[in-house]
Amino acid sequence: QESPHVYTREEVRSHSSPETRIWVTLGCEVFDVTEFVDLHPGGPSKLMLAAGGPLEPFWALYAVHNQPHVREMLAQYKIGELSPEDKVPSTLKTSDPYIDDPIRHPALKVNSQRPFNAEPPPELLTENYITPNPIFFTRNHLPVPNLDRETYRLHVVGPPGGQSLCLSLDDLYKFPRHEITVTLQCAGNRRSEMTQFKEVRGLEWNIGAISTARWAGARLCDVLAKAGHQLCETEAHVCFEGLDSDPTGTAYGASIPLARAMDPEAEVLLAYEMNGQPLPRDHGFPVRVVVPGVVGARHVKWLGKVSVEPEESYSHWQRRDYKGFSPSVDWDTVDFDSAPSIQELPVQSAITEPKDGETVQSGEVTIKGYAWSGGGRAVVRVDVSLDGGLTWHVAELDGEEQRPRKAWAWRLWQLQAPVPAGRKELNIVCKAVDDSYNVQPDTVAPIWNLRGVLSNAWHRVHVHVAP
Ligand code: HEM
Ligand code: MTE
Known part of the structure; x- marks a missing residue:
């Protein structure tokens, strides 16, 4: 029997796009899943989040993968193994105040490494009503202190x-x-x-x-x-x-x-x-x-x-x-x-699916997103337009029922809408209404401010329609 091909993590990392082919690892095994990406039951964009790296942190979020038939499917794509001595390199200097920061989930989109600031990608953000801890957005201004539960006061x-x-x-x-x-x-x-x-x-x-x-x-x-x-x-x-x-x-x-x-x-x-x-x-x-x-x-x-x-x-x-x-x-x-310090926040909503620039199928389109308002105000409606705001559909609200004046959590929403025949592009827009009938402004211009806070204009996504 031939001994398996051995790859370094660095080599695996360089295979993360269709051009270079798409590799992933599970345990010490390496797989080339290029041909599987479009067949993935959870969609290509989710699989691509793991391209060039380990599957474990993603599969920990989606337990559907802990089944024998999923392992068997993956086994067909095995191309070799990771070199055993190839540990994750620790190149950080000890003088680095961030040396003690925790290890983070690779799905997070990092906006700043030190201090650590990162957000879940739109594909995962509204996958669950409750955000799994490893992909909850993180906003740190300073290094993460290392505290002990016994001595904490x-x-x-x-x-x-x-x-x-x-x-x-x-x-x-x-x-x-x-x-x-x-x-x-x-x-x-x-x-x-x-x-x-x-x-x-x-x-x-x-x-x-x-x-x-x-x-x-x-x-x-x-x-x-x-x-x-x-x-x-x-x-x-x-x-x-x-x-x-x-x-x-x-x-x-x-x-x-x-x-x-x-x-x-x-x-x-x-x-x-x-x-x-x-x-x-x-x-x-x-x-x-x-x-x-x-x-x-x-x-x-x-x-x-x-x-x-x-x-x-x-x-x-x-x-x-x-x-x-x-x-x-x-x-x-x-x-x-x-100016007063910000406390309660204004009404907010955004589209998480489809993504800007994506191509959607003709026939019917599914649009998903979130909506939330500050101060315990409930979201009562989300309006979605496919034509930049000329005509509107009302989206279906999912998630926990909200208590009056204590609506602390978001609603996820979705809309299945027919794509008007002959359209080559869609200008998808969403806006939410809360129970004080507060609405979102249609553009950024009138609410722009030098710190870029309170950005809650209509969210807009431009997509192409497949011919
Ligand atoms: C579903 C395989 C990577 C997210 C599935 C299913 C299979 C599969 C076979 C269907 C399971 C069933 O219900 O029988 C794979 C393989 C992967 C991969 C072979 C890597 C090569 C990923 C990654 C993510 C992901 C990286 C997330 C970031 C999902 C989700 C579903 C799913 C959310 C459920 C779809 C639904 O039922 O709506 N995957 N997966 N997968 N996968 Fe993956
Ligand atoms: N608390 C401390 N001690 N240090 C911080 O940097 N960031 C604040 C707040 N609390 C911060 C903090 C900011 S600006 C936000 S938006 C939230 O924590 C983010 O919480 P999260 O990282 O759990 O998402």
Whole structure:
């Protein structure tokens, strides 16, 4: 018997397109699946996400592959094995503050490696109502701290004459456990569309800086009450500090109004679980804040300290970032103190399928996407147009039923629509309506701002129709 051909990971990596042929690995085996791509029951674009690398992280998300007939099918395409000594090279220098960052899922589209910022590709974003933890979008400003569940402590500063708390993770488990489904969205989601209109300063996010999870933890109002805090007549804010910090020791921080924090109906959590698992390191292990209906920036991860203050957090990210301005304000004229910090977010929606530039079949087209609004406002309708907004169809809403004023999670939606005969192209557009009848603006121009936040114009996808 001939010994199998041996390949390095580097060689496998260079086979990731139809031109170079498409290779993948499973365990130590190497497969050339070029001929299978178009036959894949889950679609070619999903298979291509694994091109040039291992299948395991993808198959871990889709258990349909754990069946003998799938293995047998793959076996037909085997071309050799990985060289056993070919470990993933660790070329990072030890002086690198990001050396300790966790290993990430290869499906994530990386917008910045250090700090790590990444989003799931549109093909996977709306595949599940609950986003699997490994592909939940990640927005870090600093290196990920390496915290120990045994020595972790949360400091809750008490009111004058009250009692400050120093809580271990086990102490936090003793508060009543509260579980809710919440969508988190970054203020910079869809920033790349603003950039196309006019340059902005910020990371280039596509439509994936949004994800949904089932969070469990203690309610912030219960923990604040235990420390002796009460709702007060004067304006007050609950300030959060993360345990991630820059080389000068400055920690990530943000705040929310005390009234929201103390309202049991607002369901603000100190979360220790995400989709039934301890929080992954990238998402705040062991404890993060979850503020339903509010911009991602206030959901402070790796939470170290909570205090009640007469003013908003003095953090850069509360006062000098995450604010909206008029389109005519530029970096010479901007006055950050003149605008309120973003808290609740406006109504949002986007198309995840088909993708811009794709060719769709004539006859019927399936369009999919997500829709969400801030402040607990429910999405009541998603309108979809195939002709750039001249005529509209109403999409079907999927996902969990929403509670009035507590619609914290997105709706996924889809539409099957006939492609008008003779059309060579479609200008697909979507827009959502929330239960306050807020709508999305039709273009970016009137909402453009120098930081590229709050980008929620109609989402547009241009596709060709197969002849
Ligand atoms: C379904 C094979 C890669 C996502 C399937 C099925 C097979 C298959 C045989 C049908 C299973 C059944 O129900 O009997 C393969 C092979 C792959 C590959 C041989 C690599 C060479 C991937 C990757 C992803 C993926 C990388 C995701 C990123 C899916 C999904 C389905 C599916 C979502 C379910 C489709 C549906 O039922 O709607 N795959 N797959 N696959 N695959 Fe894959
Ligand atoms: N908390 C800390 N401590 N450090 C951070 O960099 N980023 C914030 C917020 N909480 C951040 C943080 C921002 S801007 C967003 S959008 C969310 O976390 C992203 O959460 P995720 O990475 O779990 O998706």
